[in-house]
Amino acid sequence: MQNEEHPAWLDILRRRAELVVRHTPIEAIIPKPPEPHRLLHELQVHQLELEMQNEELRRAQDALDIARARYFDLYDLAPVGYCTLNEQGLIVEANLTASGLLGVARGTLTQQRLSAFILPEDADIYYRHRKQLLNSPEPQSCMVRMRCAQGREFWAVLSSTLVSGGEPPSQRVTISDISELKRAEGSLRQSESRLRDAESLAHAGAITWDFDSDRTTWSDEVYSITGRSLGEPVLRLDECSSLFTPESATRFSEAIRQALTANSTFDLELEVVRPDGVHRQARARGAALRDARGRLVRLACSLQDITEQKQAEAERAALQSQLAQAQKLESIGRLASGVAHDFNNLLAVINGYAGFLSLELPAGDPLKLSAIEICKAGARASNLVAQLLAFSLTQANKSDAVSLNQIVVESVQMLRQVVGSDIEVITRLSQGAGPVLADADQLHQVILNLAVNARDAMPHGGRLEIATREVELDAAATLRHPDAAPGRFVVLTFTDSGTGMTAEVRERIFEPFFTTKEPGRGTGLGLATVYGILRQNGGWIEVETAVGRGSTFRIFLRQPEAAGETVQAEAVIKALAGRGETVLVVDDQQAVRQLARTVLVAAGYQVLEARDGAAALEIAHQHAGRIDVLLTDVVMPGTNGYLLSGKLRQLHAHLRVILTSGYSRDMLAGAESLSGDELFLRKPFGPEELTALVRQALERSGTQGGPASAAGA
Structure with a gap:
């Protein structure tokens, strides 16, 4: 019954089935005649063949399912x-x-x-x-x-x-x-670019000698320092002695040997000889690096060009002789400061009475010319006193009435870069702080020096607060400092959260060349310069400090004396006289209002005063007559000058506006929208400037005549 055309696996199944049937007695199945017996045998064999085929098919299907799953994992879910x-x-x-x-x-x-x-x-x-x-x-x-x-x-x-x-x-x-790989490559290129930029700015490069590969690498800056071209062969670190003078080469070779044998670091100042014969000063710092098992893996060395630094040190040494001369003049400076203070008080009285005398005397009186000559001589004397003060620092300064707030705002923009991003710089500027008498450029230097001093006291970051406020000192208050004097001052305060100072250090911080910093990090002239500049500008500095509690520096700067300005104004008032027009003066500083009133009344104007916007609006509502000109400060508590002028123009449509501020108009123009016809008067202003601007405002509006034209609002 076997079919020769069957596949081999079917023949195998048939033989296995016959063996099974052969071991089972046919009588146990069914006792039949011989021919049915053979037929039954064949059927039984075929049945077993089918069962075995089914079993093989099930196994093949399972293997196919496993293969399909593997194919799905390997093909469909592949990472590519x-x-x-x-x-x-x-x-x-x-x-x-x-x-x-x-x-x-x-x-x-x-x-x-x-x-x-x-x-x-x-x-x-x-x-x-x-x-x-x-x-x-x-x-x-x-x-x-x-x-x-x-x-x-x-x-x-x-x-x-x-x-x-x-x-x-x-x-x-x-x-x-490979997008992530490309981004990583881009980040690596940026990091390498930043590293090259940093090395270039610091004039420092790196040399690395890897022992496993026996490969040495130089950064670009090393080529620049040594005067080599980028294409030249790289010298191994133990072969770099040829880069230096013989004496430096000997010290460098010994440092390398010690680093390799004794596991030590080195820090040397060496003299580099470039191929063109130019010598440069360099600082080499390095160490041998080991892995976790203590095996030497590489030798690393940084090379920094310190030529400019060494030249600066030489120049500083030369400046020390100049400082000796400056110290000889210190006693003269103290005398000049004291004499100038007394002379200024006397000149204020002399100039004041002479000015009022020249105003009161009639034009034909021969004494009037004498009074005017006294005023001129007083002005020249004031200039001489200013020059005497400037002499204490062997140079003339140009003290003027300047806005301390404005100088702080201008300086802080640069200070944030100087102190670094880890130090928070906060400003608290009093809008009521008036102008001070000082040299603007020198004040910028004072602020910079104090900021650098605060930065060095906060090596791990911190907080620096800069504040201004206005104070009035009496005689008792001036006893706390030998350079203090009575009067109105603006105080500039620097408060840092740094390390603070001991009492011994505090006593010496203003001495020239005294410093607690390590060599090469400070000259000791920063605070000494601050002290000299303040003395030259008639100010002084006070310090509060404690170890671990930071430091506070308070700078006192004098405000202009209004009395002197009034006298100077009244000599020219009559040329810009008023005709009884009404001027509303609004300023939160009483001294400014008093000065404006004195000048304008003497010039023939009627004056109304208000300390802020609310008071000005109340006066405008209650005043029965005409208000011709509004002279208002821009920055005041409550309603500012811009908003106030708009509200008052609703009551007095013809009103002319003069804005005044210690800030420049450029700094204020972006804060509010102006109508375009306002005039601007910068503080501190003189009587001539004030009366001229009031007259200009009135002429713009077409106001003519005196009180007769002021009827009705």
């Missing part, structure tokens, strides 16, 4: 995309990863061109890639930028092979997303 392309470059098969990378469902991805997902800028790269693949049996790779269906762009490496055994040949392509 797989695609099969036909001869025309169309996708005929793709795994799930490729579908995800290209952003297209696998069912619709077939019959699309892979080149459609490549950016046009890289199309030529892919074209050459396919051409090389067809011309060479070797696998080919290329790097291109691709864009998925959703628009996301990514970098990819395409690796292609030709599938043999088919006509026409097909192409299998793997797609690897």
